[in-house]
Amino acid sequence: MPTIVSRLFACAALTLTVATASAQADMQPDPARHGTSWSxxxxxxxxxxxxxxxxxxxxxxxxxxxxxxxxxxxxxxxxxxxxxxxxxxxxxxxxxxxxxxxxxxxxxxxxxxxxxxxxxxxxxxxxxxxxxxxxxxxxxxxxxx
Missing domain, CATH: 2.40.128.520 (Lipocalin)
Incomplete structure (x- = not known):
């Protein structure tokens, strides 16, 4: 049972890490859509x-x-x-x-x-x-x- 619980915690931690990294990437400006204009x-x-x-x-x-x-x-x-x-x-x-x-x-x-x-x-x-x-x-x- 401890092995199953530790695996579940590891999966949850990995999922949280990926979700956090993905959210941070979404907050970074996309250079193809933002930046200085030459208008x-x-x-x-x-x-x-x-x-x-x-x-x-x-x-x-x-x-x-x-x-x-x-x-x-x-x-x-x-x-x-x-x-x-x-x-x-x-x-x-x-x-x-x-x-x-x-x-x-x-x-x-x-x-x-x-x-x-x-x-x-x-x-x-x-x-x-x-x-x-x-x-x-x-x-x-x-x-x-």
Whole structure:
């Protein structure tokens, strides 16, 4: 009888330990759902384009709200419109200051896989790669609002 009782106590203790650990894990923030946001208006490194980043459903997106005349003309010459184009698409948080999604590159009319890292509250680094990691580029953006 003492063996059965001691086994029951051991099982109860194990169950309590697992339940406590599970409850504590549920209280930890999920980096894919919480953390710093990169919502706002951003300008690229040479100030030829401004993008408004905001929540789009359960993800983040970024839409072109301003471009200089040369950039608009370059894209128009390719038969496309730049203003209103969503260049950052379906970005979901993968870490405290990191998001992954798709980047539309108007100059080549292609969408590539992308990553955004919030390096500080006013700067992001956006990178995109085409062709299985080949042809990667990185751009630095600064918050303007």
């Amino acid at each position: 706002g208006v951003w300008t690229n490194g040479n100030n030829t384009m401004h993008v408004r980043a905001q929540r789009c459903g359960d993800a983040m997106c970024g839409t072109v709200i301003w471009a200089d005349d040369k950039t608009k003309a370059d894209i128009a010459a390719r038969g496309r419109t730049l203003l209103g184009t969503e260049v950052f698409r379906e970005f979901r948080q993968t870490g405290p200051n990191e998001w992954r999604g798709k980047v539309y590159v108007p100059a080549i009319d292609q969408t590539v896989s992308g990553r955004i890292e919030l390096t500080d509250p006013d700067h992001i680094t956006a990178s995109g790669c085409a062709l299985f990691g080949l042809g990667c580029q990185t751009r630095h953006w600064k918050r303007i609002r």
